[in-house]
Amino acid sequence: MSVAIIIVVISFLLDALISNHIGYTLTDPSIFKTIFTIVSLVSIYPYFNNDKKYLYILIITGILFDIIYTGTFLFVTLIFVIIYLVNKFLDFFLPFNLLNINVLSIVSIYIYHILSFMILNLVKYNSYNINLLFYIIVHSIIGTIMYTTVIYFILRYIYNRLNIKQIK
Numbered sequence: 011m012s013v014a015i016i017i018v019v020i021s022f023l024l025d026a027l028i029s030n031h032i033g034y035t036l037t038d039p040s041i042f043k044t045i046f047t048i049v050s051l052v053s054i055y056p057y058f059n060n061d062k063k064y065l066y067i068l069i070i071t072g073i074l075f076d077i078i079y080t081g082t083f084l085f086v087t088l089i090f091v092i093i094y095l096v097n098k099f100l101d102f103f104l105p106f107n108l109l110n111i112n113v114l115s116i117v118s119i120y121i122y123h124i125l126s127f128m129i130l131n132l133v134k135y136n137s138y139n140i141n142l143l144f145y146i147i148v149h150s151i152i153g154t155i156m157y158t159t160v161i162y163f164i165l166r167y168i169y170n171r172l173n174i175k176q177i178k
Contacts, residue, residue: 021049043150044119047071075087
């Protein structure tokens, strides 16, 4: 479990580091930008046999993400839980391999952006329009695939090396 936590912590820190050092704004996102924390949470899920432990990591990460990055309380945590439920459902139908983990990561990033957009518009925050939402989603594909692939191979190597099939 410590490997999974280390991956999530590194991804959490990458969110801050990359957003500060890659020049992009909301209206001009970089094609290499993704939400590293979501990708790591999606990537570690198949290694958990116990959903309770995974949910602890997910909820704690969501609360920290809310406090540190968004300044909201339980907004992102709720979205993380919804992403977990969708991935749990899809995981039942999709075998664990590189293609499917990339699909799950992209779907999760889409869910995050779409739900954020919908909730922000429901509360009349109106920070951006639908065209910008699609622009952000399209520009996050390459970064998501690249980071998911790297995490997939790192986790597979470490867990094979340690001869661990799943975290109980």
